[in-house]
Amino acid sequence: MTFPIEVKNLSYQYSGRKEKVLREIDLQVNRGEVLGIVGLSGNGKSTLCYCICGIIPHIFKGRLEGEVLLFGKPVKTMDLTTVATQVGIVFQDPDTQLFSPTVEDEIAFGPENLCLDREEIGERIFDAIKVVGMEKHRHDNPHYLSGGQKQLIALASILSLKPQILIFDETMAQIDLAGKKLIKEKIRQLKKDGKTIIMIEHDFENLDVADRIMVLKDGRLGSFQGRL
């Protein structure tokens, strides 16, 4: 059986660091599943995300052992364009993800990099903006939106690449309750659409949308037993 995400015996050590951040991690995530990963700061949650979405080893170098497979294919042998069309990641800080003067430009950025034609880009903008329900902000400057709305735009800009896997790396850490509610609604909707989702969190209240919760402690991944 091929899983959207399969991690086999993964260990990782950043360049210049003495200890491994991730140790012998095995993980399989099913299609349409929402997996929550919890853990204290510095336990390797974000590093695991970076390995899954190809930032490691494509952008950040270091000592990587084991492998990450996306739909059966190893991430390290894929180029970043292919990875970007399979995995989308929404980071914690919306201000370091958004750089375009309008929401429309922001969402168009990814498809433009994939060299799609104008009509296709237009359709993707329309679809992505509709999924996050931000149609009326299409021509607004994303920097003037609220934290929650910014994260929705970051999500839309990822969705325009049509990835089957989505990673939310502490996406709700910097936003208010209303923003969290909005994001969680969209996660439920995306799950219904068959997307495979990983949520990195340290706030358990945000994990009510998760089907399964795992804990990452001292670089090792295990099932969640009720406490960190």
Next chain:
Amino acid sequence: METIKNVLDPRVKLIIVLSLSTTAVFIKDVYYLGGILLISIMISILFNSPLLSLINKFKRMLWLIVSLIFIQSIFIADGTSIIALGDITFLTIQGIIKGLQLVLRMLIIIISASIMGTNTSREIVQGLVQWRIPYEIAFMVSIAIRFLPMLTDEIRDVVIAIQLRGIELEKIPLRKRIKIYSYVLMPIVANTMVKARKLSTAMEMRGFGVNENRTSYHTLQMRRIDYAVIVITILGLTTILGQYYLQGG
């Protein structure tokens, strides 16, 4: 109704800005520079660029501008002496003229550059890309502009953090204040670099820089009015420079 700022292609505005700045660099005559400054202000008003906010910023920098005139003039010993101590000349008329030239040039460049503020960074990027400038470089310019307010936010946050620790910067002597600023420089630079890294990672995760080319959802189309303005700008530039050099430069 279309206003002039929306009518013109960003590339035309770029040509206007480059022409004004280039003229300011070549010309040394203070009267000519004053005239070019006036033209820059008028064009700026015509394009409805954020001139008022610029003037407000200039007000805060007035002391810097005046100091620049004097610092510049101190190093020019030629000309009629105004202030001298024995054999050492501190201020000359020639020095003040040089100082004025410098300030006028700065004002022309800043005010004419404000015309570009009437377009979004994406439009400017598109203009550069259609001028066959590699898209990585065009985006680099746009991201650099995007980072300026981020840098000022970072500085403001660090300064507030210092003040919250009970240090009243305004009441501290200048030398000590400079020392405190030197301490905060490192965290500001480090934080900005971290943010830049995060931004570039987010961009790369959306496929930026992977392909040699990229398509654009919005493309720019030059119209007759754009070509007409380019011709007028070039004619204006040649006339001013020609007149200046004919009069002996």
